[in-house]
Amino acid sequence: MHTACARKIHRQSSLVVAKLTYAAKAWWGFATAADRQRVEAVIRRGVRSGLGRSDILTATELIEDLDDNLFQRISWDKNHILHALLPDRRRSLEYELNLAVMIENWYLKSTP
Numbered sequence: 556m557h558t559a560c561a562r563k564i565h566r567q568s569s570l571v572v573a574k575l576t577y578a579a580k581a582w583w584g585f586a587t588a589a590d591r592q593r594v595e596a597v598i599r600r601g602v603r604s605g606l607g608r609s610d611i612l613t614a615t616e617l618i619e620d621l622d623d624n625l626f627q628r629i630s631w632d633k634n635h636i637l638h639a640l641l642p643d644r645r646r647s648l649e650y651e652l653n654l655a656v657m658i659e660n661w662y663l664k665s666t667p
Contacts, residue, residue, distance in 0.1 A: 575598070576621065580625065
């Protein structure tokens with residue numbers, strides 16, 4: 556019975572975190588500091604109540620991870636609908652190399 560209860564609590568805490576972070580990439584940037592603190596407080600309260608693990612990430616960390624994961628999926632999946640909006644990697648690499656050469660040339664010219 557204890558294991559079933561623990562699983563149910565874990566499922567409930569996962570559901571709460573999922574609801575709090577739902578579409579967070581869209582609204583997190585518009586949230587005020589007070590709004591963000593309220594979300595963090597709900598997560599902390601759940602941990603203190605025993606509904607979540609103490610090693611759970613903060614809301615900010617969770618949302619940053621979601622953002623990073625989405626960007627990685629978009630970057631590497633050529634069939635992702637947003638992939639076409641990214642700059643071409645080859646052009647981007649060429650630009651970075653040209654910029655590095657220009658900086659090096661400027662540095663060499665400016666040093667006696």
